[in-house]
Amino acid sequence: MKTALRLAGLAAAFVMAACDDSTPAPTPTPTPTSVPAADMATMPNPNPNPNPTSPMTAAVTVGPGTALAFAPQNVDIAAGGTVTWTWGGTLAHSVTSDTGLFDSGVKMTGTFSFRFVTAGTYNYFCTVHGRNIMFGSVIVH
Numbered sequence: 001m002k003t004a005l006r007l008a009g010l011a012a013a014f015v016m017a018a019c020d021d022s023t024p025a026p027t028p029t030p031t032p033t034s035v036p037a038a039d040m041a042t043m044p045n046p047n048p049n050p051n052p053t054s055p056m057t058a059a060v061t062v063g064p065g066t067a068l069a070f071a072p073q074n075v076d077i078a079a080g081g082t083v084t085w086t087w088g089g090t091l092a093h094s095v096t097s098d099t100g101l102f103d104s105g106v107k108m109t110g111t112f113s114f115r116f117v118t119a120g121t122y123n124y125f126c127t128v129h130g131r132n133i134m135f136g137s138v139i140v141h
């Protein structure tokens with residue numbers, strides 16, 4: 001007689017634990033970044049001295065010949081400087097500020113002077129020929 005011994009194999013069950021990634025990772029706290037304040041002392045001055053050599057006087061010819069113009073049309077002077085206009089032609093003209101600051105009246109000869117105390121741009125024209133035709137400016141620094 002032959003005794004058969006059957007051995008039941010045991011299956012070993014391996015339970016694999018699922019890897020659980022559901023645990024939230026700690027959120028890193030942002031490190032405050034220090035922003036350096038602008039050093040005003042080292043910033044370049046964009047316009048330190050726009051025109052250090054502006055003259056104290058300027059001369060303008062009013063209507064040279066028969067021209068309906070001021071020559072030169074634009075002049076630069078330093079604050080406190082004086083512009084003198086000289087009538088140089090055969091037509092009547094005026095030197096009249098756009099803002100009413102100065103006005104020579106209509107003349108055919110002679111001169112007109114005005115002293116500009118405050119920096120700025122001063123536009124003027126001739127009342128005879130109109131501000132769209134005969135005009136100029138004084139830029140005071």
Ligand SMILES: [Cu+2]
Nearest residue numbers: 093126128129
């Ligand atoms: Cu004129």
